[in-house]
Amino acid sequence: xxxxxxxxxxxxxxxxxxxxxxxxxxxxxxxxxxxxxxxxxxxxxxxxxxxxxxxxxxxxxxxxxxxxxxxxxxxxxxxxxxxxxxxxxxxxxxxxxxxxxxxxxxxxxxxxxxxxxxxxxxxxxxxxxxxxxxxxxxxxxxxxxxxxxxxxxxxxxxxxxxxxxxxxxxxxxxxxxxxxxxxxx
Numbered sequence: 001x002x003x004x005x006x007x008x009x010x011x012x013x014x015x016x017x018x019x020x021x022x023x024x025x026x027x028x029x030x031x032x033x034x035x036x037x038x039x040x041x042x043x044x045x046x047x048x049x050x051x052x053x054x055x056x057x058x059x060x061x062x063x064x065x066x067x068x069x070x071x072x073x074x075x076x077x078x079x080x081x082x083x084x085x086x087x088x089x090x091x092x093x094x095x096x097x098x099x100x101x102x103x104x105x106x107x108x109x110x111x112x113x114x115x116x117x118x119x120x121x122x123x124x125x126x127x128x129x130x131x132x133x134x135x136x137x138x139x140x141x142x143x144x145x146x147x148x149x150x151x152x153x154x155x156x157x158x159x160x161x162x163x164x165x166x167x168x169x170x171x172x173x174x175x176x177x178x179x180x181x182x183x184x185x
Contacts, residue, residue, distance in 0.1 A: 001030065001031050001147055001150065002027075002028055002029065002030050002031070003016050003020060003021065003025070003026075003027050003028070003029060003030075003031060004016070004027045004028055005150050006020070008146075008150060009143075009146060013027050035048070044077070044078065044089050044090070044091070045077060045089055046089045048089075048090055049090065051063060051144050052144045052145075052147040052148035053148060054066075054144075055141065055144045055145045055147075055148045056145075056148040056149060060141050060142070060144075060145050062084065063141050063144065063145075064137055064138060064141045065084050066082060066084045066085060067094070067137040067140065067141065068098075068133075068134065068137055069082055069083035069084050069120065070082050070092035070095065070098070070101065071083070071100075071101040071102055071103045071120055072100050072101065072102055072123065073103075077089070078090070078091035078092075079091070080092040080095070081103075083103065083118060083120070094133075094136075094137075095126070096126060096127055097126050097127050097128045097133055097136065098126045098128065098133045099122055099123075099124050099125045099126030099133075100122070100123045100124040100126075101120040101121065101122055101123065102120070102121050102123045103118060103119075103120060103121075104118070104119050104120075104121050105117070105118050106119075
């Protein structure tokens, strides 16, 4: 993705230059990750996932839930775990905004047998309220969806036009087929 594609989300080139470009980067340059994959593998045991690709493969709902279900787990290498993706190697980088959560598991019985109910409980508040953090996670997921497929909205719009065209083309094609085959049947 190039920096100048951010004009699609409403930023001007001057805003991109003032707020997002550091060092010698130019507006037409591709965006790069600050962490080298070799360093990440050294620190976390595996290179971090590209969440824009995850947004395309698993969908924005999965990613939104993933961003909201990190909890403290001293038994892992990073000290964090996730309800959606257990034993994840990625630490919770937004913990200072969300706060620290702990997992509580209860076994409940019913007429269809027993099941485990898992809930997250806040143990330390973050800089944002729960509602503000949820909004931040939604905005971040929307951005990652855009980064994963910047032309996605255009593709969908073109797809609807093509389907309407094919639906309208079906009528004359059916009439032509009926006229062509009338003497054969």
